[in-house]
Amino acid sequence: MSDQSTAGVSRRTFAKASAAVASAAILSSKSGVAATNGETIKVGLLGCGGRGTGAAINCLEGNTNVKLVAMADILDYQLADSLKKISGHGNKQVSSQCDVSPEMQFVGVESYKEILKTDVDIIIHATTPYIRPLHIEAIVEAGKHIFTEKPSAVDPVGIRRFIAAAKKAEKKGLCIVTGTQRRHQKSYVDTMKKLQDGAIGDILSGQAYWNGTLPFMRERKPGMSDLEDRLKNWYAHCWVMGDNIVEQHIHNLDIMNWAMGGPPKKVYASGGRVWKHLTKNPERYGDLWDHFSCDYEYDNGVHVTSMCRHWARECTQRVAENVVGTKGSSTCRDMGKDDRNPYVQEHMDLLAAVRGEAPYINEGVRCAESTMTAIMGRMSAYTGMELTWEEALNSDLSIVPEVLSFDMKYPVGEVPNPGPKNV
Ligand SMILES: NC(=O)c1ccc[n+]([C@@H]2O[C@H](COP(=O)([O-])OP(=O)(O)OC[C@H]3O[C@@H](n4cnc5c(N)ncnc54)[C@H](O)[C@@H]3O)[C@@H](O)[C@H]2O)c1
Numbered sequence: 001m002s003d004q005s006t007a008g009v010s011r012r013t014f015a016k017a018s019a020a021v022a023s024a025a026i027l028s029s030k031s032g033v034a035a036t037n038g039e040t041i042k043v044g045l046l047g048c049g050g051r052g053t054g055a056a057i058n059c060l061e062g063n064t065n066v067k068l069v070a071m072a073d074i075l076d077y078q079l080a081d082s083l084k085k086i087s088g089h090g091n092k093q094v095s096s097q098c099d100v101s102p103e104m105q106f107v108g109v110e111s112y113k114e115i116l117k118t119d120v121d122i123i124i125h126a127t128t129p130y131i132r133p134l135h136i137e138a139i140v141e142a143g144k145h146i147f148t149e150k151p152s153a154v155d156p157v158g159i160r161r162f163i164a165a166a167k168k169a170e171k172k173g174l175c176i177v178t179g180t181q182r183r184h185q186k187s188y189v190d191t192m193k194k195l196q197d198g199a200i201g202d203i204l205s206g207q208a209y210w211n212g213t214l215p216f217m218r219e220r221k222p223g224m225s226d227l228e229d230r231l232k233n234w235y236a237h238c239w240v241m242g243d244n245i246v247e248q249h250i251h252n253l254d255i256m257n258w259a260m261g262g263p264p265k266k267v268y269a270s271g272g273r274v275w276k277h278l279t280k281n282p283e284r285y286g287d288l289w290d291h292f293s294c295d296y297e298y299d300n301g302v303h304v305t306s307m308c309r310h311w312a313r314e315c316t317q318r319v320a321e322n323v324v325g326t327k328g329s330s331t332c333r334d335m336g337k338d339d340r341n342p343y344v345q346e347h348m349d350l351l352a353a354v355r356g357e358a359p360y361i362n363e364g365v366r367c368a369e370s371t372m373t374a375i376m377g378r379m380s381a382y383t384g385m386e387l388t389w390e391e392a393l394n395s396d397l398s399i400v401p402e403v404l405s406f407d408m409k410y411p412v413g414e415v416p417n418p419g420p421k422n423v
Contacts, residue, residue: 041351044070044104044120044144046112046135048082051149052126054343055179056086059124059147060094062344063351067097070104070118072111074127074231074404079105109404116142122354123147126179128231129154129247130240130400133161136364140169145354147347149179151250151371152364154242156379157398159372166364175360177350178367180254181342182333184349190336192258199335200325206259206304208252209318210244214310217284226410236286238413239399245271245292245381246374249308253296253377254370255321255332256306260298263369266388269294269380273415275311287413294377306377384418 041063045056048071056068068086073079083105087098106114112135115123123139125132125148133153139146146169152162169176182188195203218233234240241247257263271292276285291309298304309315321332352358376392379385401410 039065041066041122041354042069042118042120043067043122043124044072044115044118045082045124045126046072046115046139047125047127047149048073048079049126049128051179052124053082053085055124055126055147055149055347056082056098057089057091057094058341058343059347059351060086060097061091062348064093064097066351067099069099069101070106070115070120071100072106072115074107074109074111075228076107079107109406112138116144121145122350125149128234128240129242130158131404133158133165136162137165140165140172140174143172143174145175145350146364147177147179147350148364148367150254150367151242151246151374152178152368153371154239154246154375155397155399156372156375156393156395158400159368159375159393162368162371163365166362166368169364170362173360174362175350175353176362176364177346177353178363179346180251180363180367180370181346182251182255183258183363184346185333185338185342186340186345187333187336187338188255188258191330191333194335195259195323195325195330195332199328200323200330201327203259203302203323203325205302205324206256207320207322207324208249208256208304208306209320210249210252210308211316211318212248212310213313213317214290215248219284225406226408227404227406230410233284233286236284236288236412237410238287239401242371242375243288243292243378244290244310245294245308245378246371249292249306249377250370250374252308252319252321253306253373254367256296256304256323257366257370257373259321259323259332260302260304262299263373263389264296264298264304264376266297266386267294267373267376267380267392268297268386269377270384271381277415283412287415289381289416292377292381294380296373296377382416382418 045052071079083100087095089095116138122145125135129151153159166176215235220229230237230240271289273289276290294306296304323330353361372393376387379392380387
């Protein structure tokens, strides 16, 4: 179910059709859909945290004739902090291309609606994942090109919504680049090409790892509402970020899907929470597990072993991918050399496509499929059940609260327990 197969056409026809749609959009730039070569491209940042700030900087350092002109965040201090970092950046190319007036700064739950009323050409979307499908749908509706961070969603209902929006973007000629930056990293790109050309023969199996430590745990500050706390201490709550298999391990699973030519057919997974319940402050660690291991089955019976965990620093850490073929093996990046920061390259690639200097680009469905690969692993592990791709993708599982409000309670979820219920 790669981009080509979901579009139901061959790769070549798909590329041609998409390029035609894209040039139509570029020609109609007066509508604000896209900018031609000579125009300054206006960028808006939605979600002004660590990565959003980084992504905006990467966009400005990699491109000229581009300006950051609008910003939006649910929390005012996040926006203020981010603007300070970008406008005061040491690289003059970054700071001089940042021009966000007070009227172009939007704060609150509805801030996404406000930034979409402006005349920006591109939205950089870097909120925490839970709200991504709703926002991406609105951004496409508003006719903006998109850079969006991964993961695309946290549940199958969100994934279907994200996929529908990405397909609509294609119809409207709107480009989408996703934050799976390995896809823009030369060592991976060159190695993948060689693997597809048969460098290690037929691929027989794969291994993917994100074995590290918990990225952070933030104590609740006095006076914080439930919502503010959940959004600040987001590495504790499944509805905000999907658990670590979805938020981090997606990068490695995306490489496996790339090597295998599409997402898996089945998964059989397991995992748990070995240390968090031993801590003095269980509420601060929310409902997430701290390890998963999955056996994914792809076409032709090829299996991928996947592992991710948040364990102590002293444990052997590994963030890596590997494939084994009939004639050898590869780390998926050992047959190429990096030339540029992929976090910058992805914004150069997006702008080149928006300007019509490169073919139309839309990575939306592909990123959603890699996110779904991770979600399906989580679903299998949390329930203890083997799952097919169709069962997982078509599930009604929806874990994001319907209403966002600083006045509401957001109780901590129960830690999933797939074991016997009555012991
Ligand atoms: N590609 C990568 O290597 C990479 C690296 C780090 C993070 N990320 C991704 O970037 C995203 C953000 O991560 P981060 O580390 O910057 O988190 P963060 O908490 O620092 O930033 C998230 C921002 O989104 C804002 N936000 C949350 N809900 C919102 C809403 N409804 N409307 C508007 N703003 C909202 C928060 O207030 C915050 O400022 C995550 O999806 C993460 O997975 C990707």
